[in-house]
Amino acid sequence: MKAREFEFIFQVAWADTDAAAIVYYPNFFKWMDQATAELFKSIGLPLSELFNQDIGVPLVEAKCQFRRPAKFEDEIRIVSRPAILSEKSIKIEHKVYHQDTLIAEGYEVRVTVRINNGNIVSVQMPARLRNLLLGGDVG
Amino acid sequence: MKAREFEFIFQVAWADTDAAAIVYYPNFFKWMDQATAELFKSIGLPLSELFNQDIGVPLVEAKCQFRRPAKFEDEIRIVSRPAILSEKSIKIEHKVYHQDTLIAEGYEVRVTVRINNGNIVSVQMPARLRNLLLGGDVG
Amino acid sequence: MKAREFEFIFQVAWADTDAAAIVYYPNFFKWMDQATAELFKSIGLPLSELFNQDIGVPLVEAKCQFRRPAKFEDEIRIVSRPAILSEKSIKIEHKVYHQDTLIAEGYEVRVTVRINNGNIVSVQMPARLRNLLLGGDVG
Amino acid sequence: MKAREFEFIFQVAWADTDAAAIVYYPNFFKWMDQATAELFKSIGLPLSELFNQDIGVPLVEAKCQFRRPAKFEDEIRIVSRPAILSEKSIKIEHKVYHQDTLIAEGYEVRVTVRINNGNIVSVQMPARLRNLLLGGDVG
Numbered sequence: 001m002k003a004r005e006f007e008f009i010f011q012v013a014w015a016d017t018d019a020a021a022i023v024y025y026p027n028f029f030k031w032m033d034q035a036t037a038e039l040f041k042s043i044g045l046p047l048s049e050l051f052n053q054d055i056g057v058p059l060v061e062a063k064c065q066f067r068r069p070a071k072f073e074d075e076i077r078i079v080s081r082p083a084i085l086s087e088k089s090i091k092i093e094h095k096v097y098h099q100d101t102l103i104a105e106g107y108e109v110r111v112t113v114r115i116n117n118g119n120i121v122s123v124q125m126p127a128r129l130r131n132l133l134l135g136g137d138v139g
Numbered sequence: 140m141k142a143r144e145f146e147f148i149f150q151v152a153w154a155d156t157d158a159a160a161i162v163y164y165p166n167f168f169k170w171m172d173q174a175t176a177e178l179f180k181s182i183g184l185p186l187s188e189l190f191n192q193d194i195g196v197p198l199v200e201a202k203c204q205f206r207r208p209a210k211f212e213d214e215i216r217i218v219s220r221p222a223i224l225s226e227k228s229i230k231i232e233h234k235v236y237h238q239d240t241l242i243a244e245g246y247e248v249r250v251t252v253r254i255n256n257g258n259i260v261s262v263q264m265p266a267r268l269r270n271l272l273l274g275g276d277v278g
Numbered sequence: 279m280k281a282r283e284f285e286f287i288f289q290v291a292w293a294d295t296d297a298a299a300i301v302y303y304p305n306f307f308k309w310m311d312q313a314t315a316e317l318f319k320s321i322g323l324p325l326s327e328l329f330n331q332d333i334g335v336p337l338v339e340a341k342c343q344f345r346r347p348a349k350f351e352d353e354i355r356i357v358s359r360p361a362i363l364s365e366k367s368i369k370i371e372h373k374v375y376h377q378d379t380l381i382a383e384g385y386e387v388r389v390t391v392r393i394n395n396g397n398i399v400s401v402q403m404p405a406r407l408r409n410l411l412l413g414g415d416v417g
Numbered sequence: 418m419k420a421r422e423f424e425f426i427f428q429v430a431w432a433d434t435d436a437a438a439i440v441y442y443p444n445f446f447k448w449m450d451q452a453t454a455e456l457f458k459s460i461g462l463p464l465s466e467l468f469n470q471d472i473g474v475p476l477v478e479a480k481c482q483f484r485r486p487a488k489f490e491d492e493i494r495i496v497s498r499p500a501i502l503s504e505k506s507i508k509i510e511h512k513v514y515h516q517d518t519l520i521a522e523g524y525e526v527r528v529t530v531r532i533n534n535g536n537i538v539s540v541q542m543p544a545r546l547r548n549l550l551l552g553g554d555v556g
Contacts, residue, residue, distance in 0.1 A: 014454060014464065015304070015447050017297035019190065019350050020254050024293060025198040026168035030432050033165065037431060037490075047431065048490035051158065059164045063202035069259065072297050073454075073465035115159050120208065153315060153325065154308050154441060158434035158489050165432070169293050176292060176351075186292065187351035211436050212315075212326035297468065298532050303476045304446035311443065329436065337442045341480035347537065393437050398486065 004132065006042055008035040008078040012070050022069035028104050029062055032094045035078040036108060039092070045128050055123070057110040060089065064106030074098050084133045088112055088122050143271065145181055147174040147217045151209050161208035167243050168201055171233045174217040175247060178231070184267050194262070196249040199228070203245030213237050223272045227251055227261050282410065284320055286313040286356045290348050300347035306382050307340055310372045313356040314386060317370070323406050333401070335388040338367070342384030352376050362411045366390055366400050421549065423459055425452040425495040429487050439486035445521050446479055449511045452495040453525060456509070462545050472540070474527040477506070481523030491515050501550045505529055505539050 008031075018024040036057075040047045050056065070076060077097045085091050089111045096104040112125045147170075157163040175196075179186045189195065209215060216236045224230050228250045235243040251264045286309075296302040314335075318325045328334065348354060355375045363369050367389045374382040390403045425448075435441040453474075457464045467473065487493060494514045502508050506528045513521040529542045 013447075013451055014296055015302060015450065018292055019295035019297070019299040020195050020197070021297040021299075022197070022259075024172075025201060026165040026172065026293070029165035029168055030430075033163075033432065034430055041490075046490055048488075051489060056159050058159070058161070058208070059205050061202070061204045062164060063200070065200045066198050069197070071465070072468060073458075073463055120161075152308075152312055153435055154311065154443070156436035157431055158436070158438040160436040160438075163432060169291075172293065173291055180351075185351055187349070190350060210326070211329060212319075212324055298473050298475070300475070300537075302450075303479065304443040304450065307443035307446055311441075334437050336437070336439070336486070337483050339480070339482045340442060341478070343478045344476050347475070398439075 004081070006035070006039040006080045006082075008038040008080065010034075010076055012072055012074045012076060014072055017072050020069075022071060025064075025066060028064050028066065028096065028106070031076070031078060031096065032062070032064070032080075032092075032106060032108055035080045035094055036092055036110070039080050039082060040129075043128065043132050045126060050126065054114050054116050055126070056113050056115050056120075057090075058113060058120070059108055060111055061109040062106065064104055066104050068098065068101060068103040070096075070098055070103055082133055084125075084130070085109065087124055090125065090129070090133065143220070145174070145178040145219045145221075147177040147219065149215055151211055151213045151215060153211055156211050159208075161210060164203075164205060167203050167205065167235065167245070170215070170217060170235065171201070171203070171219075171231075171245060171247055174219045174233055175231055175249070178219050178221060179268075182267065182271050184265060189265065193253050193255050194265070195252050195254050195259075196229075197252060197259070198247055199250055200248040201245065203243055205243050207237070207240060207242040209235075209237055209242055221272055223264075223269070224248065226263055229264065229268070229272065282359070284313070284317040284358045284360075286316040286358065288354055290350055290352045290354060292350055295350050298347075300349060303342075303344060306342050306344065306374065306384070309354070309356060309374065310340070310342070310358075310370075310384060310386055313358045313372055314370055314388070317358050317360060318407075321406065321410050323404060328404065332392050332394050333404070334391050334393050334398075335368075336391060336398070337386055338389055339387040340384065342382055344382050346376065346379060346381040348374075348376055348381055360411055362403075362408070363387065365402055368403065368407070368411065421498070423452070423456040423497045423499075425455040425497065427451075427493055429489055429491045429493060431489055434489050437486075439488055442481075442483060445481050445483065445513065445523070448493070448495060448513065449479070449481070449497075449509075449523060449525055452497045452511055453509055453527070456497050456499060457546075460545065460549050462543060467543070471531050471533050472543070473530050473532050473537075474507075475530060475537070476525055477528055478526040479523065481521055483521050485515065485518060485520040487513075487515055487520055499550055501542075501547070502526065504541055507542065507546070507550065
């Protein structure tokens with residue numbers, strides 16, 4: 001069983017730069033978060049639909065290693081690879097490229113939860129996501 | 140030799156929240172970055188002064204574990220503890236509290252560099268910072 | 279009847295700068311928003327308490343004129359002056375200073391609303407806020 | 418002579434939402450800024466190329482009227498229309514749509530400047546941009 005990979009491509013916005021004329025580091029985590037949202041869209045399970053059902057996938061852990069800076073309007077490609085950690089948690093590895101250079105790599109560990117009036121309760125992963133991660137048809 | 144600790148206290152801004160009514164996770168890294176900036180100020184070495192000398196302390200690695208969400212106008216206290224990793228790199232551990240509850244903990248690994256016209260060259264750590272980390276007087 | 283003035287003082291964060299080594303302009307609006315949150319706190323009506331009662335004060339209009347750039351760790355002082363526009367709307371004028379120089383000025387027009395499951399309904403302004411704006415005692 | 422119009426289409430990111438589950442208002446200005454960057458790209462004059470020549474187009478004024486909130490993963494379309502104000506300044510009007518509904522409209526007034534070691538000097542507009550705005554060929 002091979003993990004599927006997802007790609008997210010965009011250009012660095014002026015908003016994401018800092019006074020050193022490179023991308024402000026927390027924005028790499030924002031990018032990972034956006035890559036994850038794109039991943040969910042591409043399997044037909046947009047996070048906005050889950051959100052409307054009070055389901056979210058908040059973080060329990062995130063890490064990133066920064067190898068090269070990114071600059072304004074650089075084309076960035078993020079390759080994301082999700083994996084099951086448990087019935088309620090997933091790990092998504094992200095590799096961040098500028099052209100063919102790996103400029104950063106990291107991961108997010110997320111849990112599936114129900115969010116209701118400020119209460120957050122851990123719930124089972126949506127079947128569609130689970131199937132995808134187990135290599136099944138996403139369709 | 141004991142590591143010194145630094146505190147940074149603030150309230151969660153509306154800007155830092157997301158549609159789940161909790162803090163958007165990359166903002167925990169922004170907070171760590173701000174805690175580090177406060178640490179440098181408190182030892183008499185503001186990052187803005189270093190920046191005016193083309194010295195910066197960019198990230199090579201950052202990690203955070205998220206235990207509890209933070210909400211709008213929660214009072215947050217970050218306790219930061221810097222350590223020397225090498226002649227050119229430091230590691231700063233950050234513990235994030237709401238009241239007496241540890242809600243997140245993580246670290247940043249940073250290198251001291253000279254930034255000039257887009258070129259970034261690793262340089263030795265400023266003596267003041269090194270002395271501080273070796274337990275000496277910061278004055 | 280004189281309008282009351284409120285002050286909000288802080289230093290420019292690295293997060294708020296851009297690749298021109300000045301503050302990214304939308305952050306002036308973020309600052310205005312934070313100055314408004316501080317104003318509400320200082321009259322004993324924190325926006326987080328209103329939010330817990332499903333009351334918000336979203337924007338209907340915002341404008342800013344930018345006279346001088348702001349830089350990393352500049353000390354910024356925002357002087358805010360609220361006024362009643364109608365039973366349901368207020369206008370808050372903000373002047374942004376670096377030392378004694380006016381670097382930006384603008385305003386926000388906000389309405390008081392009840393936000394519930396994505397429905398937003400205009401409501402009357404909280405009496406405490408109204409009294410303040412009419413020059414009465416805020417206590 | 419008719420002004421040209423430019424379109425910028427994207428989906429609302431989770432990062433841009435706030436605790437009211439709508440887009441945090443300063444992000445509408447970030448979107449305008451990104452629409453302007455796209456406009457410059459589409460006329461063959463990317464802001465990153467200007468930036469590498471130390472040319473920038475900072476703001477002197479921005480305004481926005483907010484008619485309807487935007488939500489997570491809403492598809493947003495910004496229609497931007499630039500106009501010459503003077504030899505050194507332009508005004509860009511932005512209309513923000515969700516589906517066919519106008520949810521916000523505003524403008525930016527920008528000046529062309531040379532930024533060098535923190536000094537900002539007003540300069541003439543690049544000829545390519547001027548030609549475009551005068552209705553000429555952009556090629």
